Amino acid sequence: MSQPQGDTAGTAADVLEDLRGHLPEECLITDPTRLAAYDCDGLAAYRVQPALVVLTDTPEYVRRAVQACAAHRVPFVARGSGTGLSGGALPHADGVLLVTSRLRTLHEISAADQRAVVDPGVINLQVSKAANPEGYYFAPDPSSQQICSIGGNVAENSGGAHCLKYGFTANHVLALDVVTPEGEEVTLGTRAPDAPGYDLVGAFVGSEGTLGVATGVTVRLVRLPQEVRTILAGFEDTDQAGAATSAIIASGIVPAAIEIMDALAIEAAEAAVSCGYPEGAGAVLVVELDGPAQEVAHEFDAVEQICHTEGCFELRVATDAADRAAIWKGRKSAFAAVGRISPDYIVQDGVVPRTALPQVLRRMTEISAEKGVRVANVFHAGDGNLHPLVLFDGSVEGETERAEEVSGAILDLCLEHGGSITGEHGVGADKAKHMPKMFTADDLDTQQMVRCAFDPDGIANPGKVYPTPRLCGERPGRHTGPHPLQAQGLAEIF
Amino acid sequence: MSQPQGDTAGTAADVLEDLRGHLPEECLITDPTRLAAYDCDGLAAYRVQPALVVLTDTPEYVRRAVQACAAHRVPFVARGSGTGLSGGALPHADGVLLVTSRLRTLHEISAADQRAVVDPGVINLQVSKAANPEGYYFAPDPSSQQICSIGGNVAENSGGAHCLKYGFTANHVLALDVVTPEGEEVTLGTRAPDAPGYDLVGAFVGSEGTLGVATGVTVRLVRLPQEVRTILAGFEDTDQAGAATSAIIASGIVPAAIEIMDALAIEAAEAAVSCGYPEGAGAVLVVELDGPAQEVAHEFDAVEQICHTEGCFELRVATDAADRAAIWKGRKSAFAAVGRISPDYIVQDGVVPRTALPQVLRRMTEISAEKGVRVANVFHAGDGNLHPLVLFDGSVEGETERAEEVSGAILDLCLEHGGSITGEHGVGADKAKHMPKMFTADDLDTQQMVRCAFDPDGIANPGKVYPTPRLCGERPGRHTGPHPLQAQGLAEIF
Numbered sequence: 001m002s003q004p005q006g007d008t009a010g011t012a013a014d015v016l017e018d019l020r021g022h023l024p025e026e027c028l029i030t031d032p033t034r035l036a037a038y039d040c041d042g043l044a045a046y047r048v049q050p051a052l053v054v055l056t057d058t059p060e061y062v063r064r065a066v067q068a069c070a071a072h073r074v075p076f077v078a079r080g081s082g083t084g085l086s087g088g089a090l091p092h093a094d095g096v097l098l099v100t101s102r103l104r105t106l107h108e109i110s111a112a113d114q115r116a117v118v119d120p121g122v123i124n125l126q127v128s129k130a131a132n133p134e135g136y137y138f139a140p141d142p143s144s145q146q147i148c149s150i151g152g153n154v155a156e157n158s159g160g161a162h163c164l165k166y167g168f169t170a171n172h173v174l175a176l177d178v179v180t181p182e183g184e185e186v187t188l189g190t191r192a193p194d195a196p197g198y199d200l201v202g203a204f205v206g207s208e209g210t211l212g213v214a215t216g217v218t219v220r221l222v223r224l225p226q227e228v229r230t231i232l233a234g235f236e237d238t239d240q241a242g243a244a245t246s247a248i249i250a251s252g253i254v255p256a257a258i259e260i261m262d263a264l265a266i267e268a269a270e271a272a273v274s275c276g277y278p279e280g281a282g283a284v285l286v287v288e289l290d291g292p293a294q295e296v297a298h299e300f301d302a303v304e305q306i307c308h309t310e311g312c313f314e315l316r317v318a319t320d321a322a323d324r325a326a327i328w329k330g331r332k333s334a335f336a337a338v339g340r341i342s343p344d345y346i347v348q349d350g351v352v353p354r355t356a357l358p359q360v361l362r363r364m365t366e367i368s369a370e371k372g373v374r375v376a377n378v379f380h381a382g383d384g385n386l387h388p389l390v391l392f393d394g395s396v397e398g399e400t401e402r403a404e405e406v407s408g409a410i411l412d413l414c415l416e417h418g419g420s421i422t423g424e425h426g427v428g429a430d431k432a433k434h435m436p437k438m439f440t441a442d443d444l445d446t447q448q449m450v451r452c453a454f455d456p457d458g459i460a461n462p463g464k465v466y467p468t469p470r471l472c473g474e475r476p477g478r479h480t481g482p483h484p485l486q487a488q489g490l491a492e493i494f
Numbered sequence: 495m496s497q498p499q500g501d502t503a504g505t506a507a508d509v510l511e512d513l514r515g516h517l518p519e520e521c522l523i524t525d526p527t528r529l530a531a532y533d534c535d536g537l538a539a540y541r542v543q544p545a546l547v548v549l550t551d552t553p554e555y556v557r558r559a560v561q562a563c564a565a566h567r568v569p570f571v572a573r574g575s576g577t578g579l580s581g582g583a584l585p586h587a588d589g590v591l592l593v594t595s596r597l598r599t600l601h602e603i604s605a606a607d608q609r610a611v612v613d614p615g616v617i618n619l620q621v622s623k624a625a626n627p628e629g630y631y632f633a634p635d636p637s638s639q640q641i642c643s644i645g646g647n648v649a650e651n652s653g654g655a656h657c658l659k660y661g662f663t664a665n666h667v668l669a670l671d672v673v674t675p676e677g678e679e680v681t682l683g684t685r686a687p688d689a690p691g692y693d694l695v696g697a698f699v700g701s702e703g704t705l706g707v708a709t710g711v712t713v714r715l716v717r718l719p720q721e722v723r724t725i726l727a728g729f730e731d732t733d734q735a736g737a738a739t740s741a742i743i744a745s746g747i748v749p750a751a752i753e754i755m756d757a758l759a760i761e762a763a764e765a766a767v768s769c770g771y772p773e774g775a776g777a778v779l780v781v782e783l784d785g786p787a788q789e790v791a792h793e794f795d796a797v798e799q800i801c802h803t804e805g806c807f808e809l810r811v812a813t814d815a816a817d818r819a820a821i822w823k824g825r826k827s828a829f830a831a832v833g834r835i836s837p838d839y840i841v842q843d844g845v846v847p848r849t850a851l852p853q854v855l856r857r858m859t860e861i862s863a864e865k866g867v868r869v870a871n872v873f874h875a876g877d878g879n880l881h882p883l884v885l886f887d888g889s890v891e892g893e894t895e896r897a898e899e900v901s902g903a904i905l906d907l908c909l910e911h912g913g914s915i916t917g918e919h920g921v922g923a924d925k926a927k928h929m930p931k932m933f934t935a936d937d938l939d940t941q942q943m944v945r946c947a948f949d950p951d952g953i954a955n956p957g958k959v960y961p962t963p964r965l966c967g968e969r970p971g972r973h974t975g976p977h978p979l980q981a982q983g984l985a986e987i988f
Contacts, residue, residue: 292746384687420690443682454940465690
């Protein structure tokens with residue numbers, strides 16, 4: 001392996017030279033037209049073509065590639081299926097993109113131990129499909145679950161509609177095999193029932209590729225519920241639907257999911273997939289109950305009663321898989337469907353305490369009216385996770401800027417009400433600039449002490465999550481010298 | 495503030511000098527007879543008298559004390575109520591013991607936001623008592639909950655009988671105000687519904703005082719269940735009780751708690767508190783069901799049926815608080831009760847996958863017979879968390895050693911079956927030596943990179959958790975020089 005020249009960082013060409021002969025040529029992509037296919041993830045507003053793409057067919061390839069990057073202090077970005085919505089897998093112009101989507105082996109599905117051991121490139125839904133015959137499934141269910149990878153779920157701590165009851169990815173990962181930014185292979189957590197020492201699995205899940213690359217993931221499997229009932233309730237407006245949500249939660253019921261769509265989101269979904277939601281609804285509420293049959297029956301009665309009390313004018317119930325799929329079809333297609341009613345849109349992802357939902361929704365309507373920018377609302381009401389879709393036409397001068405202004409104002413609104421800048425889509429490239437609104441400089445600095453511990457040279461997904469990278473050498477007596485990011489200026493593109 | 499002399503670490507006397515004038519004299523304890531009262535925590539087998547005790551009445555005192563320790567590179571150990579069972583709050587002979595038990599304010603109890611904000615010295619049960627009138631409680635319930643502090647729960651990631659359904663302390667902490675080992679005040683996590691960035695709350699909870707001292711804790715509150723039923727079932731032996739446990743879990747029911755006591759543990763409990771458990775029982779199973787009344791009724795029928803199928807000869811049910819307390823009385827007093835049947839005992843804390851319970855219990859009986867050492871078993875059967883009580887008489891030559899041998903053999907047995915060296919009591923001073931049995935050197939080293947990031951001088955609870963402290967300066971280009979622990983040789987006492 002060629003060595004870096006003193007303190008000078010090398011280039012992706014040095015990494016390529018190191019890897020040739022160890023990895024098949026077809027795994028090393030340098031042709032610009034092929035590189036262009038990897039220039040963005042699910043957030044296509046940001047595009048950067050990487051200098052080199054490495055397709056990793058084995059964990060060994062991941063280790064070799066990271067070690068080569070570490071030896072030359074060349075930045076790397078890991079990418080699974082590339083469905084992320086915050087630009088977490090946006091490549092680095094002078095760096096290496098490590099694609100893990102070909103690591104697709106399901107190594108173990110164990111009902112007795114309620115766990116699965118899988119490669120990072122395995123698709124989210126495949127885990128559930130493999131576990132279903134045993135009576136189990138993998139609970140986190142992002143809308144992209146048919147194509148997103150477990151490795152990406154780990155990086156972003158992905159959620160989904162059913163995370164209200166079952167928790168996020170962090171609640172379902174037991175152990176991780178990881179290649180650290182310095183190229184070491186380590187295991188975080190344990191397959192044993194309890195892990196003493198620091199909970200580094202928790203810190204790694206959601207670290208958005210800044211602490212290393214996962215090459216093996218052990219997840220918890222959850223028992224399939226005995227019964228599932230999905231309720232679709234039509235209301236006059238989101239205030240009523242929101243009041244029903246609050247009343248359901250206040251009654252002590254924890255549904256598997258509670259989703260709200262407003263009139264504009266319903267209009268888009270109807271245009272795209274003809275989901276046949278209650279006619280004239282200003283808002284629909286989707287409530288899914290699961291568990292033992294008797295419990296579901298009992299909770300259903302309560303939910304039905306609450307919906308009617310809060311003004312529901314039409315209520316449908318699905319108990320079989322086909323009817324449930326029909327109800328979910330509108331909700332799950334909502335993001336893409338918005339393309340039917342607007343040439344461009346921004347998917348925002350903020351969270352507010354559930355108790356603040358009514359005020360926040362009302363103020364959002366005001367902002368939308370003030371700025372003349374339409375906002376469709378589709379959200380996980382049960383946990384206060386809003387997904388406003390800010391609509392605009394990029395070909396009309398000034399609309400893009402106004403849409404971005406509204407999108408930013410919505411985040412500020414969330415923060416004013418004690419909320420968060422992201423619920424489940426991550427910080428990535430897109431929201432790093434908002435982090436100082438949520439954390440003090442000292443708090444951010446403390447988080448980055450961990451980053452520096454894992455990645456002293458700042459080569460693992462630089463520029464993501466934290467707006468201003470901590471200079472790992474800045475503490476007296478520690479490693480000093482210019483930070484590699486300072487020269488490379490990735491932050492400029494944001 | 496006096497400055498440290500170059501690279502030489504100072505002494506507790508230097509810390510005392512710094513604090514005089516800033517803290518009231520009554521908060522600074524140096525009198526040897528008073529220091530003796532702090533020489534151990536709940537694991538009295540290890541005793542070390544600290545050089546200085548600081549009673550911290552305010553978070554400001556904590557910050558000042560830690561800053562003084564940092565300035566002089568003097569080790570410090572934080573202590574709440576001192577009920578820990580792994581020696582996590584064992585003092586350092588040349589160091590400072592920071593006692594947080596006088597920080598006892600409940601700042602906020604909010605039903606609408608389902609959270610409480612409390613000082614670290616607040617007693618676990620006080621949080622529930624304050625939240626009960628609002629219909630909520632704090633779920634983690636270690637047996638010591640009447641006296642243990644929230645700060646100690648955070649340090650040890652404490653569990654309890656009801657953690658099977660509700661999770662450990664880590665699942666219930668939302669945010670922490672922390673003084674880092676370098677004396678900085680930072681907030682980890684957020685009171686907002688979601689925190690982007692690294693999950694340092696997860697890493698801090700269970701870090702056993704090695705990453706700093708918590709001065710404020712925001713915890714999640716859980717809704718009181720509509721109904722609670724507690725079942726006491728008598729069986730011929732632990733095999734039957736274990737089979738009933740497996741069958742209950744396999745049926746899809748998640749009870750709030752499932753506990754098993756064997757004949758020896760029952761004998762001890764009867765001698766101590768006359769709990770009146772089923773006569774002639776070789777094992778009792780305590781199963782607690784909670785939730786909506788209809789769900790509990792439904793689950794109760796299933797549990798009753800399973801118990802009878804698996805050989806239960808007597809089954810009692812408690813539905814009111816007094817009857818429930820009577821059933822729990824035997825279980826909760828079991829550790830102390832063992833004192834009635836043996837002059838000395840070791841409380842072990844291991845975990846095995848639930849599926850391995852029968853083999854492990856059988857082998858434990860064999861080990862006990864082979865070595866002639868009695869072992870009473872009281873355990874959280876639902877999650878495979880064993881608490882074998884190894885009985886001995888310290889006044890009989892060789893018995894202590896034989897008991898320690900059996901206790902160690904039980905841990906090895908847990909590891910052989912894919913288990914863990916601790917379920918809820920922590921690693922502390924007691925089990926640091928066992929960590930390499932569970933983790934590779936590289937895995938331990940990775941965990942300690944985080945320790946070094948927070949605590950480069952190794953002054954926060956040194957000697958605990960990790961058998962061989964990582965030398966924080968060992969990475970090329972980083973802070974170098976002799977590690978302060980090398981000179982102080984704390985490890986020798988273990």
